[in-house]
Each structure stands twice: as C-alpha cells, then as structure tokens.
Amino acid sequence: MDPHALDKELEELAAAERAALVREIEESGAFAADPGWKEAFANVPRHLFVPYYYVAGPHGYERRWGESPDPRVRELWVRGAYEDAPLATRLRDGELLSSSSQPSLMALMLAELRVEEDSRVLEIGAGTGYNAALLAYRLGDERVTTVDLDPEITESARRHLADAGYHPAVVTGDGARGVPERAPFDRILATCRLPSVPPAWLAQCRPGGRVLTPLATGLVALTVRDAGHAEGHFLHTPAFFVPLRGSDRPAPEPVALGGVPQRARGSDRFQFLLALTRASLDPQEAHALWEREGRPGRERYGVTVVGEQAWAWLDEPEGPYTWPLPGSSGHSP
Numbered sequence: 001m002d003p004h005a006l007d008k009e010l011e012e013l014a015a016a017e018r019a020a021l022v023r024e025i026e027e028s029g030a031f032a033a034d035p036g037w038k039e040a041f042a043n044v045p046r047h048l049f050v051p052y053y054y055v056a057g058p059h060g061y062e063r064r065w066g067e068s069p070d071p072r073v074r075e076l077w078v079r080g081a082y083e084d085a086p087l088a089t090r091l092r093d094g095e096l097l098s099s100s101s102q103p104s105l106m107a108l109m110l111a112e113l114r115v116e117e118d119s120r121v122l123e124i125g126a127g128t129g130y131n132a133a134l135l136a137y138r139l140g141d142e143r144v145t146t147v148d149l150d151p152e153i154t155e156s157a158r159r160h161l162a163d164a165g166y167h168p169a170v171v172t173g174d175g176a177r178g179v180p181e182r183a184p185f186d187r188i189l190a191t192c193r194l195p196s197v198p199p200a201w202l203a204q205c206r207p208g209g210r211v212l213t214p215l216a217t218g219l220v221a222l223t224v225r226d227a228g229h230a231e232g233h234f235l236h237t238p239a240f241f242v243p244l245r246g247s248d249r250p251a252p253e254p255v256a257l258g259g260v261p262q263r264a265r266g267s268d269r270f271q272f273l274l275a276l277t278r279a280s281l282d283p284q285e286a287h288a289l290w291e292r293e294g295r296p297g298r299e300r301y302g303v304t305v306v307g308e309q310a311w312a313w314l315d316e317p318e319g320p321y322t323w324p325l326p327g328s329s330g331h332s333p
Helices: 003-028 037-043 071-081 103-113 130-139 151-164 199-203 268-276 283-292
Strands: 052-057 060-065 087-092 095-100 121-124 144-148 169-172 185-190 205-215 218-226 229-233 301-306 309-314 322-324
Touching: 003 037, 003 071, 003 103, 037 103, 037 130, 052 071, 060 071, 103 130, 103 185, 103 205, 103 218, 121 130, 130 144, 130 151, 144 151, 151 169, 199 205, 205 229, 218 301, 268 283
Parallel strands: 121 144, 121 185, 144 169, 185 205
Antiparallel strands: 052 060, 052 087, 087 095, 205 218, 218 229, 229 301, 301 309, 309 322
C-alpha cells in the first residue's frame, strides 16, 4: 500500500476518533461550566502531542508509537491517543515522570478555569504541550505561558506545539516560582500536584483572578483577592497527578489504618480527607470526624492562603475544622 495513502487513512481515523472523544467528553458533563472548550478539543489533534506513549503490558510498559513499521501498531497508536484516558509519556527506570492527562479531566479543569477572551494564563507543568495548545487555540499564543523544570520536557512540548501550529511561551524553570517576567496573569492552572499553594502564584495573579491546582487527591479553585490572599473550594471530582518536580519533598510515608473500618479504608472520600490532613490528624481522628460530619465529599472542603499561612478547612474557613497545609507557617482563622 502507498505509504501516503496509509497516512491519509490514519488522518481520517484520527479525525473520527477525535470527534468520538469530544462526544464522550460532552456526555460526561465536563464542558458544562464553559462549553466554549468543545471547539478547542474538536480542532486540536492530540495525536501530534503523543508521538509515542507507554501502555502497561504483561512484561511492564510497552512503547506504542506513530512511526512503527507495523501498520497495526500505528492504528493502535492513533486509537489510543483518542481514548479518554491518561497516557504515560515519559518513564525513567520504570517510574512515571510525565503524562498526558485524561482528556475529560483536562476539559473539566479548563472549563472550571472560567477564562475570558482576553485572559492571560500560566500553566504549571508543560507535559506534552497539548493543554497549552488547547489554551492557545482558545486565547491566542500571546496570552499563554507554560513552564516546566525539565528542559527535555519543555523542548519536546515546544516541538509538539510548533508541529500543531501553536507558539505560546514555553519556559524552562521552577513552576513553584511562577514566571514573573510574563506576569501578571488572570488565571493560573497547575497540572501537577503540590503540597500547598506557592505564594509566588498569588503575587503574579491579578486581583479577581483564579488559581486551579491539584492538592491532596482533589482540585481546588481559588479566587485571588490580592497578592497575599486567596480562597476557594475543592471541585467534586477526584484528581491524581504526578508531583511537581523540584519541590524537594519526599513522598509521604504510608499511614497505619489500624482501627479504621474497611468501609472507610475503601472510600475515596475518606482517602481524600486522609491526604488533606496527613500532617494534622491521625487516621482514627480523621475517621471519627468523617463519620460525625456525614462522610463529606470534596466540595465541602476548601483552602485559604494569607501570606505565608495556608490552611484547609471543612465548610468554613474560620473553623471549627481547619488544618495547616505542609510548608506553611500555620494558620489563624
């Protein structure tokens, strides 16, 4: 078969799979807060941002790539690129370093960012560049900045973006420090997990701006009041991201769940509370609170940042249930 004809077949397959993915995301309700993102997902080709990725097989991760000499592998690569699933894109010694997030979760996060047409956005964690491309499609190259600590990741993201026709600012640096030379921003979106909210983000975000970041195993949306004050609730959805590189924080030690009923151990809602209060409550205290308060979901929790102080809370920032976030100087609600 003519290889060019095969390329055309793959492009047609990619277009069909992309349309199916957009329908699936729409049916999930992820576009609900801002339907304007549907057009971006329909037009930005995800496969250009994952020229290869890894899938779990019986002998560990297996590489699936778009330039395989086997046409069946190339077809699997295209189909996998448009599944509503995260894709492992960078491994080192079997450890996941970077991934392309689940598209419906990306859509939910972008919708909850609540951009305006002239919003300037900072993305923390460049990944493959796909998220930055979606932002650039909606807002324009000049309003989008993405930052990552790893120069290999930023170079790869820059190349993928150029291949797809997008040229936002791609910066190599510590995401926890933001990108002061490109500030101020109207929105800051993190696609990696942090233990707390870096003060630099608030300083670089305009008053009235919005910061959306993974925290514990959830997503918190903060409204920025000024350079030293932000507050907001968690979204209802679970979210699991790789940690921000360069944060110099060891992985948390497993907690002993002795005395905690199996029903709670298996509850995602309880696991979220454990992750959020790890530095403040032991599992038995957390379980007692969780049962007493009716096994609350993520949306009842929130975060307040005031200067160097940052704390999580249940229902009300002033308490009675508040917990300092790691790395902050405590809290005084």
